[in-house]
Amino acid sequence: MTNEQKSILVGLGTCGISVGAEKVFSSLEKEVSNLNLTENIHVKRTGCQGFCQQEPIVVIEPEGFFYTKVNPDDAVEIAHSILLGGKPLERLFYREPITGKPIPHYRDIPFYSKQERILLKNCGKIDPEDIDDYLTVGGYQALRKALLEMTPEEIILEVKGSGLRGLGGAGFPTGLKWEACRRTTCEEKYVICNADEGDPGAFQDRSVMEGNPHSVLEGMIIAGYATGARNGLIYVRAEYPLAVKRLKIAIEQARQNRFLGGHILGSEVDFDIEIFQGAGAFVCGESTALVRSIEGKRGRPKPMPRARTTEIGLWNRPTLLNNVKSFANIPLIISNGSEWFAQKGTEKSKGTAIFSLTGKVVNCGLIEVPMGINLRKIIYDIGGGIPGGKALKAVQTGGPSGGCIPADMIDTPVDFDSLTKIGSIMGSGGMVVMDEDTCMVDVARYFLDFTRRESCGQCVPCRLGTKQMFEILDDITKGEGRPEDMDLLIELGEAIRRSSICGLGRTAPNPVLTTLRYFRDEYEAHIYEKRCPSGVCRVRKGSD
Amino acid sequence: MEEELLEEILASYRGDRGELVPILQEVQDNLGYLPEKSMVDIAKFIGVPESHVYSVASFYAQFRLLPLGRKRIAVCRGTACHIRGAPQILNRIEKTIGLKEGETSDDLEYTLETVACFGCCALAPCIRVNMDVVGEMTSEKVDELFPPVIEGVKNDQ
CATH class of the missing domain: 3.10.20.600 (Ubiquitin-like (UB roll))
Incomplete structure (x- = not known):
């Protein structure tokens, strides 16, 4: 029998669950209880461990043994391995891909050891559905410091000094946004967390919400105090049901612990957070479209020139809109100071x-x-x-x-x-x-197919332009492209870039323009030789 | 029954404009789609023209105006899935169940859709069946998951 406290961590993010991690979790729980070890061994649910490809992942703490691709049937052996005199299960260790050498501890795996995990530090370590777990790693200490020891101006100065830039994509300095929102005189203001992570191929916001939801809430509450807003809202895409579930649990627990609601931590600060689920529109990642969709309208961006959302946002009130990761960085900056944060990164991109x-x-x-x-x-x-x-x-x-x-x-x-x-x-x-097996023309076609579908249809350059570009690219991949198509794509792309209302249209040509710039030979092979060099496209003539 | 359910749902809302999307989501969660009658009632409840409710319902990818199958299959069209063979997976499913993207079988057994991205990219290609995401899809897995339907007569959305 072991007398030391141990934890078996099971990564239960969407990625882990999709390959059966829930079954692994329940069979481990069952096995530990069969062995009457529930006192000593804590089978713990965590968010994504990050190494999604190796899921289901099980980590044994405090040793840090890292088991990959775990099967529910492995539970018996895993539970026994923790018993006194038990040996770690070598067959489940991660193996160095080239030498095949097993690596027992996650800290020695290059995938982890070469990273610098600050924001993700507790993702995959704590139970996202248990606020106490967040509190034991110092959670809500930054909120305490901010509310009880700092003025809103001091907080904003700290955020500005950190050099944090918006991590939703545009990179606008976060501190300046906060300052602008603070300066508005309106009584009612909103803080919105943009969790409408719509880019196909991106899932870091989902992982942060699933793995450490309280860090996002903590950042938002501090933002509420700093800007003078009492209402918080998290705009999550409907495709992320698990993130929604865990955020709801986190909000409820934060309310019970008086981190949300009236007189937070005994101060004069009131702040609460609600969840709004997006209904599936990529364009709603754009600030004005997002705001309109909360207002019960079609998510169409407001044309320029327009007031900034920090001045006229949701329900025409000043609104601070930041990305999930931007908010999650705030507790770190407040706790460790702006200088600590600003040391990381480059001169103009901090953290x-x-x-x-x-x-x-x-x-x-x-x-x-x-x-x-x-x-x-x-x-x-x-x-x-x-x-x-x-x-x-x-x-x-x-x-x-x-x-x-x-x-x-x-x-x-x-x-x-x-x-x-x-x-x-x-x-x-x-x-x-x-x-080498990826066809760059097909990739360009793929992205334009996406933007063409997701264009809100409000402005002509985007609605018709992306459709035109898609059709030309489609022709090229079928072997029906004409030599002049390449110049036409550039001309169209430049026009769409210059004349679209919002970021969706203005950036939509990027995948085409960059592939034309760097992989023109692939376009030429499709057009002149009717051949797809990567063997992806079904080119009509001459394909192999 | 539908009407009672709708009444019950609406009873928990105030009737603000900002509640439109959440109401539509809750109705769809319960009924599987948005029947025309429900949209008319919702318009009345919120105090907006019916055309406004329709314009919102038709704008967002999440909303369905026709009944859906019991098994809703969504194939991820994300970038990582695309370059790791999602088009082939979609193709295979289309052939197996005899439906094209966006269609529902007449017996309401299956609906086949595509979505922009589940954010499950490291396990690409992936699909979702009702609420469950299945990662690392292969043609063999398609055959295991979906025994072929006899007559896939369709119901175009």
Whole structure:
């Protein structure tokens, strides 16, 4: 019998659950109770551990043994391995892909050891459905400090000093937004968390909400105090039911603990949070469209020129709108100070960046790295390179608004400005790795198919322009492209970029323009030789 | 029965404009889709023209104006899924159950849809059957999950 307290952590994010983690969890619970060990061994639900591809993942603490691809049938052996004299299960260890060498502890796995996990530190460690677990890792201490020791002005100064920039994609300085909202004189204001993570290929906001929902709430409450808002709202997309469930639980527990509601922590501050579920529209990630959809309207962006949302937002009241990760960073900044945060990252992009690393890369999952790290380190050191000995072709960042970065530019640092310079964007954090078997024309077609469907239809350049671009790309992939199509795509792309109302239209041509810039030979092969060099497209003539 | 259910749902709302989307979501959660009659009643309840309710219901991808099948299959069209074979998975499902994207079988057994992204990208390609996401899909898994329907006569959305 063991007399030491141990925990068996089971990653129960959407990714883990999709490959059977719930069954693993319940069979572990059952086994531990069969052995009468519930006193000593805590089978704990956690959010995403980050290494989604190895799910279901089970971690044994305090040792830090890391078991991958666990089966419900492994529960008996896992439970016994924890008993006194039990040995860790080597067969479930993560194996170094090339040498096949087992690595027992997660801290030694390159996927983890090469990251810098600050925001994600407690994701996959704490039980997201238990506020006490958040409190034991220092949760709500920042709120206490902010409310009881700081003035709103001091908080804003701290956020400004940290250099935090909006992590929803646009990179607007968070502190300035807060200041603008604070300055408005209106009695009623709103704080909204934008959790409408619509970029296909991005799931970091979902993971933060599922894995550490209280960190988001804590950041929002501090924002409410700093800006003078009493109403908070989290706008979550309907495709994330588990995030909604865990946020609801978190809000309820925060209310019970007096972190939400009236006179928070005995102060004069009132603040409460509600959840609004988006109904499936990519364009609602745009601030004015999001606001309109909460107001019960079609989610169509307001045309420029228009007042900023910080002045005229939801129900025409000043509204502070920040991304999930931006809010989750706030408790860290308040607790550790702006200087601590500003030390990380580059001169103009502070802190860390979280990416959903997916596609043709050995280690898929959720990663957190300091701003300014280069793509090579992400793909090869953390991502473990390209599977099957294939060659890297491109990296796509920023989803449908971003671009494809060619393999020979992977020494580019990852920060807001460097990525913009080469035609892509930081975006909300999707990073899809593409290998030699990925056809770049097909990728461009794929994204335009997406934006064409998601265009709200309000302005002509976006509604008709994206459709035109899609049809031309579709023709090219079928072998029906004409040589002049390439110039036409550029001309159309530039026109859509200049004349669309909102960010959706203005960035929609990026995937086409970057692939034309860096992979023109692939377009030419489809058009002149009626051939898809990657063997993806069903080109009418000459395909193999 | 539908009317009683609708009344019950509306009773928990105040009738503010901002409640439109949540009401539509709750009605759809309970009835599976938004019957025309329910939209008319909701318009009255909130005090907006019927056309406004229809325009909102038809704008958002989540809302359905026709009944759905008992098994709702959603194939993820996310980027990671796309480059890891989602088009082939969709194709396979289409052939197996005899429906195209956006269609519901006449016997209301299946509805086949695609969604932008579940955010389950590391386990691409993935699909969702009702509420359950299934990752790392293969053609074999498609055959296991969906025994073929005899006559997939369809009901275009």
